[in-house]
Amino acid sequence: MSVESIFSKDLTSVRRSGALWGVTVCLALVAAMMAYVNVGRAAPPLREAQNAYGLLVGLIGVLVPIVAIIASYMSITGERASGGIKFLLAFPNTRRDVFVGKLLSRLGVVSAIVLFMFVAATAMTVARYGVFPAGVAVGVLAVTLLYAWTFVALSVACSSAAATRSQAIAATVGSYFVLVILNLTFRFSQVVQLVHDVILGLEPDPHLYAAFDYASPYIAYQKAANLVYPTAMERNVFRFREEARESMPAYLSDEVSLVVFAAWLVIPLALGYLLFQRSDLQ
Amino acid sequence: MATIETHGLTKSFGDVDAVRDLDLTVNEGEVFGFLGPNGAGKSTTINLLLDYIRPTSGSVEVFGMDAQKHPAKIRERVGVLPEGYGFDDPLTGREYLEWAIRTKDADDDPETLLDLVSLTDDAERMAADYSKGMQQRLAFAMSLIDDPDLLILDEPSTGLDPNGIRTMRETVADVAAEGTTVFFSSHHLNEVEAVSDRVGVMNEGELVAVDSIDGLRDSVGGHATLELECATRPTDLGVGSVEGVVEATVDGHTLSITCADPTVKVDAITYVAERTDVVDVLSTTVSLETLFNELTEGGREGEATQEVVQ
Incomplete structure (x- = not known):
């Protein structure tokens, strides 16, 4: 019952604070525009409609983590900084209740935002192409929710470990740069390759480098999307030469993306929880 | 039976011992005033009782339960007016009270509590917009929910006007009369003097005196x-x-x-x-104030020694 007490109070306060409403509307508008500008290469409407979701995945990969971070980074740090936590813990709640209640509330909020964005994009797609590519739409929504949750989990974890707002910002924004921006430009694999080939002087191993890229939820999201795309839409996410593509090891298969998500959902939360349990709240 | 019992309780922040080797017993049903200048370790002690912070060494027991192992069980029976709280959520005063009542699984009437602390007319306003004194009254009302067995009040008169202080004093006397143990901290001696059965004086992290008011007065000589x-x-x-x-x-x-x-x-x-x-x-x-100043070496506030004219 006490998780419920934290959860419902937090949800009310997020809903009323209004800060996320603007973000939600903007995101939905951008998603709808994306679906609209997906101009045809004279493909059949169903294919076009499916492509619209492919384009959406590209957008979401970069934007949804930002939304998840904005929605979650102050979840627990805010209560600590303002002294709200003194009341949460003055009543029969434990630190675990606070942690779980906050996590569930923010997961719910971000899920609702993602869902709203999908409704907007789907409405535009259906209006424009006259078809509803149900398989791709539902599949992309599912992997997008997983992707969004990893960033909510990471942000709540950072928030539970950070005593001040600036620490929480540093931790979450830092994570975003490393996990998303870094993988948009050059990738982990390039650093690993440098160390592996040049510094250590070992035989080149492109699959190993790719495995490091795969550790990023951003890359995992692109790979997970392949799971729900029709074969024609599947993309090769790793930057391989032809010969490396032929003999892909099992650990680089699309299914492994789910393992990557699971790790990002569990490990930061576990660490954040342990730190929060041990910290002095005052 | 002891309601609060600490043994060798120490809490260090870096090199500084905020509380050092504290042995404190508060008995069931008594009103215990916890006195000391700012920075003496009063709030640190209270934060340790409530498991907001963890002891460096020593033990804290409330109702005979370890404060760290059973925080929720303890919180079910304790009413708390903490120090350094914040009403930051966009909730009205009434909603805060309702949330607190629901969380405690209690059946208190929000109207009665609002009336007690004279917030009936402001119940629909956001608690974040309240003045300091109104927030303090709301926090006090929240601490009274579900008729707690132990009431912990950290600097309860902060921000209150004389009217608010009187209401609080009367209410504390009422709940104490009904058998609630009250543990409250203050740096105002007259506040403690008026309602306490016993007082403990803290200075620089150590308990320098524990006695009844009369006992303290006698010890002045x-x-x-x-x-x-x-x-x-x-x-x-x-x-x-x-x-x-x-x-x-x-x-x-x-x-x-x-x-x-x-x-x-x-x-x-x-x-x-x-x-x-x-x-x-x-x-x-010679007043208790003089004694207080002697015990706390003038205190960090440097309150002037004042003698009471009889």
């Missing part, structure tokens, strides 16, 4: 001072020969007499009145 204004210069009266008079000095027409204890005052006045015309009598006793 009961020194009393008399100032007698006489019609003529009261020289060579030999008041020093009266038993119990420690010192006598003359300044103009005023004779100042220091007595070992208050009972000597009458003898001294009688002695002087038999020998000269006494125009006026001013009698003072």
Whole structure:
């Protein structure tokens, strides 16, 4: 019952604070525009409609983590900084209740935002192409929710470990740069390759480098999307030469993306929880 | 049975011991005033009782339960007015109270509580927009929910006007009369003096005195001072020969007499009145404030020593 007490109070306060409403509307508008500008290469409407979701995945990969971070980074740090936590813990709640209640509330909020964005994009797609590519739409929504949750989990974890707002910002924004921006430009694999080939002087191993890229939820999201795309839409996410593509090891298969998500959902939360349990709240 | 019991409780922040080797027992049903200047370790102790912070060493038990192992069970039976709280959520005063009642699984009536702390007219306003005093009253109302077995109040009079302080004092006396143990901290001696059965004085992380108010007063030694204004210069009266008079000095027409204890005052006045015309009598006793300042070495607030005119 006490998780419920934290959860419902937090949800009310997020809903009323209004800060996320603007973000939600903007995101939905951008998603709808994306679906609209997906101009045809004279493909059949169903294919076009499916492509619209492919384009959406590209957008979401970069934007949804930002939304998840904005929605979650102050979840627990805010209560600590303002002294709200003194009341949460003055009543029969434990630190675990606070942690779980906050996590569930923010997961719910971000899920609702993602869902709203999908409704907007789907409405535009259906209006424009006259078809509803149900398989791709539902599949992309599912992997997008997983992707969004990893960033909510990471942000709540950072928030539970950070005593001040600036620490929480540093931790979450830092994570975003490393996990998303870094993988948009050059990738982990390039650093690993440098160390592996040049510094250590070992035989080149492109699959190993790719495995490091795969550790990023951003890359995992692109790979997970392949799971729900029709074969024609599947993309090769790793930057391989032809010969490396032929003999892909099992650990680089699309299914492994789910393992990557699971790790990002569990490990930061576990660490954040342990730190929060041990910290002095005052 | 002890409601609060700490043994060798120590909490360090870096090199500083905020609380050092504290052995404190608060008995069931008593009103315990926890006194000390700012930074003496009062709030740190309370934060340890509530498991907001963790001890460096030693143990804390509330209702015989370890504060770290059973925080939720303890919180079910405790009402808390914490220090450094914030009403930051966009909730109204009434909603905060309703949330607190629901969380405690209690059946208190929000209206009664709002009325008690005179917030009925402001119940629909956001608690974040309240003045400090109103927030303090709301927090106090929240602490009273579900008739707690132990009421912990950290600097309860902060921000309150005299009216609010009186209401709080009366309410504390009421709940104490019904058997609730009250543990409250303050740096205002008169506040503690008025309602406490026992007081503990903290200074620089250590408990320097624990006693009843009367016990403390006795331990001051009961020194009393008399100032007698006489019609003529009261020289060579030999008041020093009266038993119990420690010192006598003359300044103009005023004779100042220091007595070992208050009972000597009458003898001294009688002695002087038999020998000269006494125009006026001013009698003072050493107050608890003086004792408090002695115990806390003037305190960090440097509150001026003030004697109470009787």
